[in-house]
Amino acid sequence: MHDASQVALKATSDIEAWLQRKLETINVVNVENDPVYQCRDIDLIWTTQTGES
Template sequence: MTYIIHDTLEVAKLAASDISARLCSKPETISVVNVEDDSDYQRRDIHYNL
């Protein structure tokens, strides 16, 4: 089986979107901030700031 990085990245984007939606749907969630593209968080390997 061959994997293409583009396909892998697309799956990751879909997963991040699904996770955000799930967290936002919970009544106890106040806010969800996706920080995947923030270099300060990338250095610390943090993808969500809850």
């Protein structure tokens, strides 16, 4: 189980970094430890220049 958790953390980190490099990115917020978002299985909130999240 520990190995799977490490893979998931690495994946989230890699995706967050990839989103940060996209030109349309305004902000990326990691919410994987926020219980409000955990119950909805949301790890990242990505805001783009079009205002979409």
